Amino acid sequence: MLSFNKLFASVFLSLLYISSVNAIPFSAESRHSTHGSRIIGRGTKKDHYHPKSSYETFGDGIDHPLSKRADASMEDSAVAFMQAHAGISADFVHMHASFSGQTASHVYVKQRVNGIPIANAVANVAFNNKNKVVAYGSSFIDASKVPSAMPSVDVKDAISVAESALLGKHDKRKHPAPSLEYYAKDDGSVALTYVLQVRNRRMGTWYEAFVGAHSGELVSITDFVSDASYRALPIMEETLLDGFDILTDPQDLNSSPEGWHNDGQTSTITTAGNNVIAYKGTSDTTGRTTSQSSPGLNFQYTQNPDITPAAPSNVNAARVNVFYVVNTIHDITYKYGFTEDAFNFQNNNFGIGGLGNDRVTASVQDSSCVNNAFFQTPPDGQNGHMTMCLFTVTSPSRDGALENDIVSHEMTHGVTNRMTGGGTGRCLQTTESGGLGEGWSDAMANWLEQTDGTVRDFVLGQYIVNSAAGIRSHPYSTSAQVNPLRYSSVAHLQEPHAIGEVWANMLHVVYAALVGQLGYSPTARTDPTGSEGNVVFLHLFLDALPLQHCNPTFTTARDAWIQADANRYGGANRCTLWRAFASRGLGVNAKGFVDDVTIPSDC
Structure with a gap:
């Protein structure tokens, strides 16, 4: 989701994304890492809880009990490691998901009691390509006392409670059937719960x-909202003020083997394909109006900024631009590891892995909102949904679909929510991890729009609010005078977008350090094999996501980057990374939102 720190902070976000410290006896740090809250229904605040996680990384890796067995599966190896390392019996492990990435294999599990998983007690184990354990995260709890596994409330009554509290509908045709899971509460008790989805498209x-x-x-919630030839804005450009180009055959057939105009079964001549359907309308199931090509798949609509965005040519330009940007990000991130196995968004997964039938549905000029944009990320196998709104600061209004950094910010929410925690959409829900999610989205937009080895300050959202200052509190910059945000800044922040600025600026500093050390590749968007700094950065960005535990913190997200470098580059960039993180207070001994500038002694 987008946030407008200068102009709109009190409008949409006060309704959807409030997180605050209250009287519950938790420190600010622990509450940021274990709690979050949302305003739901008719203005009720609902807290949600995720048990504190432990997280370890192991550099070059350590052996596990099945290391010498060539026939051992990664799932069996993970359970054997957990039993040896943490004393966790296989009887208490519920296998959720697993996949093999480019440099590591990942197993995601839930704690199990009475044959029923505990929704928010989860663990992940990662193995490098030498079959050694390189990362382990766990939020398992003491589950010696749990209520009966036999419900005393009828499932129909549970659905009614959820629909009433959340002002939405459980759609039996489209949503998964309600299931039973235990839920660990912050008072130490465990509740048996029905788990079901409720949605209000309007x-x-x-x-x-x-x-x-x-x-x-209602015990708790997961909020899925984070928050051929084309006339479009090239992906490295930010707004239509940079100028539209005619882009011929920009699809990457290694990432999208049927091209962009095949929905997984049939060819199309509209802004609908295997990875995304871009349309105008408030519903993602009915009343979709896509843009159609002229003969030869030519989507060349001219946007006129002097007239209403609702003019047909402007609507078509918006649909085409979103279609182009989402497909381009699909193709780029696919090359860097966001594949079918890693829970990406595609109708047809071509038998490679993961669950299909979940392309992104992207609604432009959506009438349900103004001055915002957001992305909804349900679990793998259900469509991700992007909502793009009009912005009313100017006259005529401006269209967020025509500012590439807004579209790429939203699409990255889908990437990070799917790749963290094994495709559940549940693992960036705490205040701190939600902040990291916002930071990754800004950092991806930043990466896409850096065009050479001169690392420029980056400003998000200039076009939509018609301001060179954009919609963040500071430009992203290596200069502490331009952007003074540090790890310690988080202690005074309670809203995920504000926290995200701290993380995004740290990643800007990391990016600059890597490019300064290793140079810049102008072909990084299409060729992930280079050794230049911008290539290395995006590999570490994507590699770290599945390595980290569910609901990561600043320190554990940093550790996942260090471990990702060990997995892919043998630790060649370890000291560069440590210096960059430490320069903004996230050094070796950083803890509790207290700055530390220490780097490892061998650096």
């Missing part, structure tokens, strides 16, 4: 509800 909400199967109360 309001732009989509939740996973946990309703007590004995109490009948």
Whole structure:
């Protein structure tokens, strides 16, 4: 989701994304890392909880009990490691997902009691290509006392409770059937819950509800909102003020083997394909109006900024631009590891892995909102949904679909929510991890729009608000005078977008350090094999996501980057990374939002 720190902070975000410290006896740091809250329904604040995680990385890797067995699966190896390393019996492990990436294999599990998984007690184990364990994260709990596994509340009543509280509808035809999972609460108790999805398309909400199967109360929620030839804005450009180009055959057939105009079964001549359908309308299931090509798949619509965005030519330009940007990000991130196995968005997964039928549905000029944009990320196998709104600061209004950094910010929410935690969409829900999610989205937009080895300050959202200052509090910069945000800044921040600025600026510093050390590749968007700094940065960006634990913190996200470098580059960039993180207070001993500039002694 987008946030407008200068102009709109109190409008949309006050309704959807409020996170605050209250009287519960947790420190600011622990609450940021374990809690979050949302305003739901008719203005009720609902807290949600995720048990504190432990996280370890192991550099070159350590052996596990099945290391010498050539026939051992990664799933069996993960369980054997957890039993040896943490004393966790295989009887208490529920296998959720696994996949093999470019430099590591990943296994994601939930704690299990009475044969039922605990929704928010999860663990992940990562192995390098030498079959050694390189990362382990866990939020398993003491589950010696749990309620009966036999519900005393009828599932129909649970659905009614969720629909009433969340002002939405559980769609039996499109949503997964309600299931039973335990849920660990922050008072140490465990509740048996029905888990079901509730959505309100008009309001732009989509939740996973946990309703007590004995109490009948809404226990918790997962918020899925984070927040041929084409006339479009080239991906390295930010706004239409940079000028449209005619882009001929920009699809990458290694990432999209049927091209962009095949929906997984049939060829199309509209802004609909295997990776995304871009349309105008408030519903992603009915009333879609896509843009159609002229003969030869030519999508060449001219946008006129002097007239209303609702003019047909402007609507077509918006649909085409979103279609182009989302497909381009699909193709780039595919090359760097966001593939079918890694829970990406495609109708047809070509038998490679993961769940299909989940291309992105992208609604432009959506009438349900103004002055915002957001992305909804349900689990793998369900469509990600992007909502692009009009911005009313100027006259005529401006269209967020025509500012590439807004579109790429939203699409990156889908990437990070799917790749963290094994495709559940549940693992960036705490205040701190939600902030990291916002930071990654800004950092991806920044990466896409750096055009040479001179690392420029980056300003997000200039066009939509008609301001050179954009929509963040500071430009992203290596200069502490231009952007003074540090790790310690998080102690005074309670809103995920503000926290995200701290992380995004750290990643800007990391990017600059890598490009300064290793140079810049002008072909990084199409060729991930180079050794230049911008190539290395995006590899580490994508590699770190599945390595980290569910609901990561600043320190563990940093550790995942260091481990990703060990996996892919043998630690060649370790000291460069440590210096960059430490320069903004995230050094070796950083903890509790207290700055530390220490780097490892061998650096």
